[in-house]
Amino acid sequence: MTVVESVLSRTPEPLRSALIKHRELLKFGIVGGTTFVVDNGVWYLLKLGVLESKPTTAKAIAIIVATIVSYVLNREWSFRTRGGRERHHEAALFFVISGLAVVVNLIPLYLSRYAFHLETPFVERWIQETADFISGSIIGMLLAMVFRFWGFKKWVFPDELGERRRDTNRS
Numbered sequence: 001m002t003v004v005e006s007v008l009s010r011t012p013e014p015l016r017s018a019l020i021k022h023r024e025l026l027k028f029g030i031v032g033g034t035t036f037v038v039d040n041g042v043w044y045l046l047k048l049g050v051l052e053s054k055p056t057t058a059k060a061i062a063i064i065v066a067t068i069v070s071y072v073l074n075r076e077w078s079f080r081t082r083g084g085r086e087r088h089h090e091a092a093l094f095f096v097i098s099g100l101a102v103v104v105n106l107i108p109l110y111l112s113r114y115a116f117h118l119e120t121p122f123v124e125r126w127i128q129e130t131a132d133f134i135s136g137s138i139i140g141m142l143l144a145m146v147f148r149f150w151g152f153k154k155w156v157f158p159d160e161l162g163e164r165r166r167d168t169n170r171s
Contacts, residue, residue: 025149027078031070032145039066040137047132056110059136063105067098074152082157090156097151105144109136 007026008016019026043062051058071094085093112118112135119128153159 024078024082024153028074028149028152031073031078034073035066035070036137036141038069039063039141042066043136055113055132055136056106059106059109060102063102067095067102070098070148071095074157079152079157082153082159093156094152097148097156101144101148101151104147105136105140108139108143111135 008019011019039062041062042065043059046058046061047055051061071091075090075094109132112131116131117123118131118135123131
């Protein structure tokens with residue numbers, strides 16, 4: 001039984017129908033949850049270690065690592081019946097959309113630190129860390145997620161090219 005089938009089997013019927021209808025979004029959300037853990041794990045390892053004085057750089061590196069994981073999971077699972085471009089073209093589009101999403105993701109963290117001065121010595125360390133998490137890992141990631149889902153469906157894995165991939169998967 002797949003992860004999605006397992007989740008759906010435990011879901012009450014009215015919600016189950018909606019989830020089945022939006023299966024891609026559900027899979028995209030699961031991939032997003034996975035990459036959220038990867039992103040924050042790498043970010044905090046770097047931010048509390050070698051890049052302590054450069055939280056935005058640490059976040060950018062963490063996003064890049066999470067983006068690579070995201071490409072593999074989205075291509076092979078979330079959008080596996082879509083797309084159909086040559087892999088290098090598809091990957092290039094994926095990373096362009098993801099690169100733009102990195103900028104979207106970093107804006108709230110940048111504003112928190114450098115426009116609102118929610119950093120030491122202006123505030124206590126726990127306030128800085130809480131503001132970093134809320135701005136970088138919640139607000140920024142949510143904004144980037146909406147942008148990525150729209151961009152991936154529209155340009156990277158368009159449904160009109162999906163017929164070629166669906167035919168290949170049946171063989």
